[in-house]
Amino acid sequence: MVSLLCCGPKLAACGIVLSIWGIIMLVMMGIFFNVHSAVLIEDVPFTEEVFEDSKPPSKMYKLYEQVSYNCFIAAALYVFVGGWSFCQMQMHKRREYMVR
Amino acid sequence: MGSLFRSEEVYLTQIFLQVEAAYCCIAELGELGLVQFRDLNPGVNNFQRKFVNEVRRCEAMERILKFLQNEIETDGIVIQKCDDNQKAPVPRDMIDLEAVLEKLEGELQEINQNQQTMKQNFLELSELKHLLKKTADFFEKEARVADESYNEDTSNLLELQSAGKLGFIAGVIKRERLLAFERLLWRACRGNAYMKHSEMEMVLEDPVTREPMKKNTFIIFFQGEQLKQKIKKICEGFRATIYPCPETANERRDMAAGVSTRIEELTLVLGQTETHRNRVLQEAAKNLQSWMTKVIKMKAVYHTLNLCNIDVTQQCLIAETWCPTADMDQIKRALDVGTSRSGSTNAPIMTVVQTRMSPPTFNRTDKFTAGFQNIVDAYGVGNYREMNPAPYTIITFPFLFAVMFGDCGHGTVMLGFALWMVLNEKQLLAQKSDNEIWNTFFSGRYLILLMSIFSIYTGFIYNDCFSKAINIFGSSWRVSPMFLNGTWSEELLQSSTTLQLDPAVPGVFSGNPYPFGIDPIWNIATNKLTFSNSYKMKMSVVVGITHMIFGVILSLINHIYFRNVLNIVLQFIPEMIFIFSLFGYLVFMIIYKWCNFNVHNSQYAPSILIHFINMFLFNYSDKTNGPLYIHQQEIQSFLVIFALIAVPWMLLIKPFILRARHLKSQRMLQSPTTGGIEEGEAELAHSSHASSSDHGGHDGGHGGHDDHGGEFNFGDMFVHQCIHTIEYCLGCISNTASYLRLWALSLAHAELSEVLWTMVMHIGLSSGGYGGLIIIFIIFAVFAVLTIAILLVMEGLSAFLHALRLHWVEFQNKFYSGSGYKFCPFSFAAIVSGEAEA
Numbered sequence: 001m002v003s004l005l006c007c008g009p010k011l012a013a014c015g016i017v018l019s020i021w022g023i024i025m026l027v028m029m030g031i032f033f034n035v036h037s038a039v040l041i042e043d044v045p046f047t048e049e050v051f052e053d054s055k056p057p058s059k060m061y062k063l064y065e066q067v068s069y070n071c072f073i074a075a076a077l078y079v080f081v082g083g084w085s086f087c088q089m090q091m092h093k094r095r096e097y098m099v100r
Numbered sequence: 101m102g103s104l105f106r107s108e109e110v111y112l113t114q115i116f117l118q119v120e121a122a123y124c125c126i127a128e129l130g131e132l133g134l135v136q137f138r139d140l141n142p143g144v145n146n147f148q149r150k151f152v153n154e155v156r157r158c159e160a161m162e163r164i165l166k167f168l169q170n171e172i173e174t175d176g177i178v179i180q181k182c183d184d185n186q187k188a189p190v191p192r193d194m195i196d197l198e199a200v201l202e203k204l205e206g207e208l209q210e211i212n213q214n215q216q217t218m219k220q221n222f223l224e225l226s227e228l229k230h231l232l233k234k235t236a237d238f239f240e241k242e243a244r245v246a247d248e249s250y251n252e253d254t255s256n257l258l259e260l261q262s263a264g265k266l267g268f269i270a271g272v273i274k275r276e277r278l279l280a281f282e283r284l285l286w287r288a289c290r291g292n293a294y295m296k297h298s299e300m301e302m303v304l305e306d307p308v309t310r311e312p313m314k315k316n317t318f319i320i321f322f323q324g325e326q327l328k329q330k331i332k333k334i335c336e337g338f339r340a341t342i343y344p345c346p347e348t349a350n351e352r353r354d355m356a357a358g359v360s361t362r363i364e365e366l367t368l369v370l371g372q373t374e375t376h377r378n379r380v381l382q383e384a385a386k387n388l389q390s391w392m393t394k395v396i397k398m399k400a401v402y403h404t405l406n407l408c409n410i411d412v413t414q415q416c417l418i419a420e421t422w423c424p425t426a427d428m429d430q431i432k433r434a435l436d437v438g439t440s441r442s443g444s445t446n447a448p449i450m451t452v453v454q455t456r457m458s459p460p461t462f463n464r465t466d467k468f469t470a471g472f473q474n475i476v477d478a479y480g481v482g483n484y485r486e487m488n489p490a491p492y493t494i495i496t497f498p499f500l501f502a503v504m505f506g507d508c509g510h511g512t513v514m515l516g517f518a519l520w521m522v523l524n525e526k527q528l529l530a531q532k533s534d535n536e537i538w539n540t541f542f543s544g545r546y547l548i549l550l551m552s553i554f555s556i557y558t559g560f561i562y563n564d565c566f567s568k569a570i571n572i573f574g575s576s577w578r579v580s581p582m583f584l585n586g587t588w589s590e591e592l593l594q595s596s597t598t599l600q601l602d603p604a605v606p607g608v609f610s611g612n613p614y615p616f617g618i619d620p621i622w623n624i625a626t627n628k629l630t631f632s633n634s635y636k637m638k639m640s641v642v643v644g645i646t647h648m649i650f651g652v653i654l655s656l657i658n659h660i661y662f663r664n665v666l667n668i669v670l671q672f673i674p675e676m677i678f679i680f681s682l683f684g685y686l687v688f689m690i691i692y693k694w695c696n697f698n699v700h701n702s703q704y705a706p707s708i709l710i711h712f713i714n715m716f717l718f719n720y721s722d723k724t725n726g727p728l729y730i731h732q733q734e735i736q737s738f739l740v741i742f743a744l745i746a747v748p749w750m751l752l753i754k755p756f757i758l759r760a761r762h763l764k765s766q767r768m769l770q771s772p773t774t775g776g777i778e779e780g781e782a783e784l785a786h787s788s789h790a791s792s793s794d795h796g797g798h799d800g801g802h803g804g805h806d807d808h809g810g811e812f813n814f815g816d817m818f819v820h821q822c823i824h825t826i827e828y829c830l831g832c833i834s835n836t837a838s839y840l841r842l843w844a845l846s847l848a849h850a851e852l853s854e855v856l857w858t859m860v861m862h863i864g865l866s867s868g869g870y871g872g873l874i875i876i877f878i879i880f881a882v883f884a885v886l887t888i889a890i891l892l893v894m895e896g897l898s899a900f901l902h903a904l905r906l907h908w909v910e911f912q913n914k915f916y917s918g919s920g921y922k923f924c925p926f927s928f929a930a931i932v933s934g935e936a937e938a
Contacts, residue, residue, distance in 0.1 A: 018884055037571065039571065039624060045866040045867065067872075070865075070873050078877070
């Protein structure tokens with residue numbers, strides 16, 4: 001069985017930092033997309049047909065919400081990355097105490 | 101009086117110590133770390149000082165300790181860190197320590213020597229063993245060849261065999277030399293020698309250099325005695341080792357067996373030597389750190405003893421030290437402890453000495469203020485008792501950094517980094533890394549903490565978070581009134597790419613500006629830069645002029661402290677007049693224009709820059725640039741003339757007054773009447789009092805007070821004053837422009853941030869559907885790495901550098917002379933941790 005410890009301590013630390021930042025930032029971005037913030041309009045992938053709407057701006061809002069769901073799920077993926085990096089750190093710390 | 105506003109009072113004291121007590125007293129002072137010794141024997145060579153023998157002995161011990169450390173580290177034994185509170189041992193303990201160290205060194209060297217010889221033996225035996233094996237192969241092959249060709253005609257070997265007996269030489273040579281060896285052999289023996297070689301698979305260790313060696317075995321067949329001598333010489337030349345190899349198979353087998361047993365015995369002995377060496381080194385490793393501390397402290401004490409003078413009666417040592425006034429009691433107590441430790445009865449005597457030398461500058465800092473004091477001292481250590489820029493730098497430096505860096509997202513990431521460093525201070529300090537970059541960042545952790553907090557604040561003001569604005573309070577701009585009350589329509593929406601919100605239309609701009617910071621609607625405006633550039637440039641000028649005026653006011657405080665009334669009247673007042681009437685007026689114009697023009701009359705708003713230039717040219721006939729307010733012409737003319745008066749005021753008056761003073765004091769000295777002498781003495785007393793209260797503190801007063809009978813060079817004085825005036829006046833203009841870098845860097849930061857978002861994050865967010873999910877996941881990682889590398893590290897260092905330059909040049913040249921020298925106390929803590937030279 002392949003050893004569970006596959007990255008060094010520095011890589012694990014970088015992973016933890018990146019995941020914490022990713023979780024916080026992606027969750028906040030998801031929230032801001034969810035409340036249809038006007039500042040983020042250029043990041044929403046809209047096309048011409050969005051403007052031919054019977055009940056504007058519901059199509060636009062739907063697009064906003066799609067992006068926000070993407071952000072939330074990416075944040076969840078980063079939770080996994082963070083958890084895995086954290087486990088690697090713990091394994092490293094335990095190894096330091098073991099007598100070689 | 102200890103405070104960070106100016107450096108502490110430092111007195112020159114003479115300490116009289118008994119010779120027996122001297123060592124212990126100085127050791128106690130070293131532990132205390134508050135006293136700086138002066139070198140009383142500057143002309144004496146290092147080798148002629150009194151305690152040179154003791155220093156030599158200490159250095160010999162240091163050499164042994166370094167050798168031990170080397171050996172311990174090559175063996176991979178960890179040196180224990182003991183608590184470094186070892187006191188410097190008394191001189192009689194030094195002899196014991198010396199003996200122990202020398203014995204250890206001798207033992208270790210003997211072990212090393214033996215190990216080397218045994219390894220050499222081992223090497224030879226291994227080579228011999230391999231050689232025997234290989235030659236056995238050779239001979240068998242030869243015999244087989246002989247058998248096979250026995251049936252054939254004219255085999256060369258048969259002829260050779262019949263002609264004479266073949267001799268052979270067997271040996272071992274390094275692989276690199278083999279090819280050259282073979283070629284030389286061929287040429288030298290004219291092809292009459294036959295060589296076979298094969299590689300030795302086992303890699304052997306060179307006993308001296310401990311490097312692995314690769315060798316080959318060879319066997320050379322030849323005929324005749326002369327050839328044998330030649331071949332032997334060639335082998336010696338190539339440093340190939342020749343081994344005696346018996347000819348018959350039986351003898352070879354016996355020899356191989358003998359060699360094997362010897363190798364086994366040798367391996368056993370080598371193993372035991374190794375364990376013995378390891379044990380010795382482990383014993384040494386336990387005490388190594390404490391020995392090193394003791395020796396370093398001893399050497400430091402002897403160096404300091406060398407700086408002192410021995411008086412005439414040879415009974416007493418005289419040391420001259422700079423002591424901070426606030427610590428006198430502690431120093432006296434340390435001296436008493438030292439005397440009691442040495443068992444001497446006479447107490448040391450400490451007296452304060454009046455001197456004209458300028459004392460060192462001592463700023464008492466703790467771990468928070470040390471960072472800021474360091475960046476001030478990096479430019480120049482302040483003069484004695486001069487205003488210290490450090491306490492203001494604690495706030496202005498992070499603020500100017502934040503003006504150039506302003507982004508709350510980046511500020512938050514930086515805050516995380518700074519908090520990690522500050523909260524884990526103790527662990528990180530204990531690690532004692534060698535990496536200089538890390539040490540620089542770590543020693544500036546409080547700077548980074550403050551810089552990040554201020555950046556978050558300016559990020560909120562610029563309303564910039566990873567280049568996006570945050571709408572907290574609700575924007576003050578509305579779009580629908582443009583349709584209802586204004587000129588917009590459906591056709592306009594279809595046909596144009598950009599639309600302009602007109603605040604003159606009622607309802608578009610609510611009249612209440614956004615409560616804190618820049619309105620978030622500017623983030624999505626295409627003319628965002630036009631607005632923000634104008635704002636940031638004017639703000640930089642206002643901040644800059646305020647900073648510089650603050651610097652000039654600090655110079656007033658300096659003049660007051662050093663009681664330099666002349667400077668106040670002849671330098672401070674014209675400086676203030678100049679900067680206020682010209683640049684203070686510029687600030688006034690900026691703020692007036694901001695307050696007085698709105699969208700309804702903005703097309704008539706004049707250009708401030710043109711007005712400023714025309715002010716100097718007294719040109720009021722430009723009709724395209726209307727006046728800002730009525731009577732502007734009169735006020736501006738008055739201000740310019742007032743400022744121009746200030747220039748000769750600064751330039752001309754002071755040298756003449758100083759010359760008059762000098763002449764008057766000379767006349768006083770030469771006056772023969774007693775009244776005159778009394779006046780003269782009073783004058784002398786007054787000026788010596790003045791001189792002792794301001795040693796070396798002010799600029800431009802060189803000829804002023806220090807010259808009863810000294811030199812007064814009027815030409816020098818005048819040129820000096822001229823340079824100061826020109827530097828100040830032209831500097832005001834150029835330094836104001838220099839502060840525009842606050843605008844430039846903040847623009848660069850904002851643009852880089854926007855580009856990074858548009859080109860990296862945008863790709864992730866705008867790919868719709870579920871593929872976009874994975875893309876966002878990966879792109880965020882790329883975005884984070886690029887943000888840290890470009891925006892945090894590069895822009896952060898850049899903003900740091902420019903903020904530092906603004907402090908060092910534009911702010912400090914208004915009041916700081918920075919030509920003092922730093923107070924470096926004799927402190928064991930500093931020496932042992934490697935910060936100070938022993």
